[in-house]
Amino acid sequence: MSKHTLLTLVAGLAILILLPFTQSNYGVFVLSSWLVYSISAMGLNLTLGYAGQVSLAQASFMGIGAYMTALMTMAGVPWPIAMVAATVLCFVIGFLLGYPALRVQHHFLAFITLAFNALVVLALRNEEWLTGGTYGIVGIPRPEILGLPTQKPLAFYFFVLALFVLMAAALYGIIRSPWGRAFKALRENPIRANSLGVDIRKTTLLAFAIGSSYGGLAGSLLAQLTQFIDPHSFGLTISLKVLLMVIVGGAGFFFGPILGALLIVLAPEFLRFTEGYYLMIYATLVIVLMVFCPTGLLGLVERARTALKIRQKPNATTWEAGR
Amino acid sequence: MTPVLSVRNVSKSFGGLRAVDNVSFDVHQGEILGLIGPNGSGKSTLFNCVLGQLPASTGSVLVDGQDVAGKRPCDLNKLGVGRTFQMLQVFPDMTVLDNIILAGQEHKGTMLSRLFGKPDAGLTAEALRMIDFFRLGHQTYEKAGSLSYGQQKLLDAAMAFMAGPKLVMLDEPAGGVNLTMLADLKERLKAFNQERGATFVVIEHNMEFVMSLCTRIIVLANGRIIAQGDPETVRNDPTVIEAYLGG
Numbered sequence: 001m002s003k004h005t006l007l008t009l010v011a012g013l014a015i016l017i018l019l020p021f022t023q024s025n026y027g028v029f030v031l032s033s034w035l036v037y038s039i040s041a042m043g044l045n046l047t048l049g050y051a052g053q054v055s056l057a058q059a060s061f062m063g064i065g066a067y068m069t070a071l072m073t074m075a076g077v078p079w080p081i082a083m084v085a086a087t088v089l090c091f092v093i094g095f096l097l098g099y100p101a102l103r104v105q106h107h108f109l110a111f112i113t114l115a116f117n118a119l120v121v122l123a124l125r126n127e128e129w130l131t132g133g134t135y136g137i138v139g140i141p142r143p144e145i146l147g148l149p150t151q152k153p154l155a156f157y158f159f160v161l162a163l164f165v166l167m168a169a170a171l172y173g174i175i176r177s178p179w180g181r182a183f184k185a186l187r188e189n190p191i192r193a194n195s196l197g198v199d200i201r202k203t204t205l206l207a208f209a210i211g212s213s214y215g216g217l218a219g220s221l222l223a224q225l226t227q228f229i230d231p232h233s234f235g236l237t238i239s240l241k242v243l244l245m246v247i248v249g250g251a252g253f254f255f256g257p258i259l260g261a262l263l264i265v266l267a268p269e270f271l272r273f274t275e276g277y278y279l280m281i282y283a284t285l286v287i288v289l290m291v292f293c294p295t296g297l298l299g300l301v302e303r304a305r306t307a308l309k310i311r312q313k314p315n316a317t318t319w320e321a322g323r
Numbered sequence: 324m325t326p327v328l329s330v331r332n333v334s335k336s337f338g339g340l341r342a343v344d345n346v347s348f349d350v351h352q353g354e355i356l357g358l359i360g361p362n363g364s365g366k367s368t369l370f371n372c373v374l375g376q377l378p379a380s381t382g383s384v385l386v387d388g389q390d391v392a393g394k395r396p397c398d399l400n401k402l403g404v405g406r407t408f409q410m411l412q413v414f415p416d417m418t419v420l421d422n423i424i425l426a427g428q429e430h431k432g433t434m435l436s437r438l439f440g441k442p443d444a445g446l447t448a449e450a451l452r453m454i455d456f457f458r459l460g461h462q463t464y465e466k467a468g469s470l471s472y473g474q475q476k477l478l479d480a481a482m483a484f485m486a487g488p489k490l491v492m493l494d495e496p497a498g499g500v501n502l503t504m505l506a507d508l509k510e511r512l513k514a515f516n517q518e519r520g521a522t523f524v525v526i527e528h529n530m531e532f533v534m535s536l537c538t539r540i541i542v543l544a545n546g547r548i549i550a551q552g553d554p555e556t557v558r559n560d561p562t563v564i565e566a567y568l569g570g
Binding site for chain 1: 374395396397400401405406408412413414415416417421424425426428429430431434437438439440442443444482486
């Protein structure tokens with residue numbers, strides 16, 4: 001990691017630590033939501049952006065994680081066990097959901113994951129004895145860490161921030177490792193990757209499993225953040241929203257989903273003054289971005305950086321300039 | 324001495340068409356075997372049967388004496404079989420260095436050690452040597468997709484050799500490569516064969532390339548072996564001339 005990158009990261013972290021002190025309780029809630037959705041989008045970025053496997057089921061994993069945490073903590077199970085169980089369960093279900101990806105790809109796979117999301121929502125809605133049906137579950141407790149409660153928004157924000165940093169660091173480690181290289185190879189050329197010894201089956205299943213476990217943890221945090229969950233919070237619309245975060249920020253870029261989540265979570269707040277026109281403006285902005293920069297905002301930044309460096313160093317190759 | 328590759332009575336039928344008909348041959352350590360024949364002679368089908376892409380209708384394929392029927396391409400690679408494809412198959416968005424490291428990393432350690440170990444699986448030095456060997460040193464940190472076609476062919480070959488395979492199957496390595504780059508590719512392949520004792524099987528339409536690279540040639544026509552021997556013998560064989568020119 002270069003000195004410049006390290007400094008940027010330290011500055012970013014400092015902002016994340018100081019920013020909530022300048023915000024109202026609602027502002028802190030919005031920031032916490034952003035971090036929670038960022039974790040979910042980071043997971044989808046691994047599955048889609050790095051490994052190239054389309055998934056429209058990320059919200060269902062958030063739902064599974066959220067309900068698992070809610071049910072366990074309300075039954076008196078300690079929160080760390082509930083959160084780990086929620087994450088592991090989503091890893092296992094994600095692993096199983098990856099099996100169809102071994103046979104179908106692209107839009108066919110998208111439909112399979114979409115159907116899975118619908119199935120989870122139906123189960124959450126119909127199994128009232130367990131999930132509370134459409135009424136959902138109310139009063140989910142927030143964790144107490146070493147005797148310190150996180151009931152107040154600021155305390156819970158720092159709990160979410162700590163997990164966000166941990167999960168981002170873990171993802172960075174995965175992407176830099178040979179696993180990350182194998183994920184990218186799976187995205188770019190699975191046939192060649194297979195001929196070079198990459199076990200396509202395991203790599204595909206792991207991409208789904210790891211991405212889904214991030215969704216599960218995000219759901220677990222969301223349940224504790226809102227302290228109320230219902231099936232509607234994990235429908236297809238939310239899966240599309242998480243997908244939009246990844247695409248708008250830049251799929252396959254490490255910071256892409258974090259930036260995308262920031263925009264998608266904050267856009268409604270900034271566009272509040274437009275009242276009824278909010279969704280129209282929002283949709284128009286997304287269309288414009290996708291038409292002019294399908295690689296997302298970070299793709300746009302990379303293009304600008306490359307163009308600038310080529311101008312400064314005309315003999316540089318594209319890659320050198322983009323470095 | 325056990326042959327590196329042994330093809331025994333392999334046949335492959337597609338409905339009523341017998342694309343490969345009872346073909347048998349051995350490839351020994353250090354050999355460069357050329358597999359030639361007119362279009363539709365069954366070369367690619369045979370190649371795919373050997374590499375497990377197509378199941379043979381009858382017969383068996385042994386690598387170092389081990390039957391490889393039903394093995395997946397990744398398992399075959401781990402048994403020491405490298406390959407290149409007729410169409411270019413590099414990872415365009417990854418750097419040349421990452422392409423080469425990827426080609427070797429699956430042979431290092433376990434799945435878990437690859438997650439928690441060094442990001443380059445300890446392969447950077449070896450990868451740089453391989454890149455230099457194939458004269459791509461000045462492109463090490465370029466994205467593979469930005470290389471010229473010929474350079475990508477060299478990279479493709481380098482990837483096939485990175486894991487130190489016992490046998491490398493090259494599918495039309497000269498296809499679409501310009502004359503200068505072709506000479507470079509041939510010279511690098513020969514050097515690899517001589518310096519490291521690597522064994523190749525090459526499918527190729529470029530006769531000059533095959534004749535000057537291979538130590539032995541097998542000629543296929545209508546799914547059968549019609550001639551084999553050293554390049555000079557094959558070149559003058561009347562059945563080969565007839566198969567190519569018709570008559």
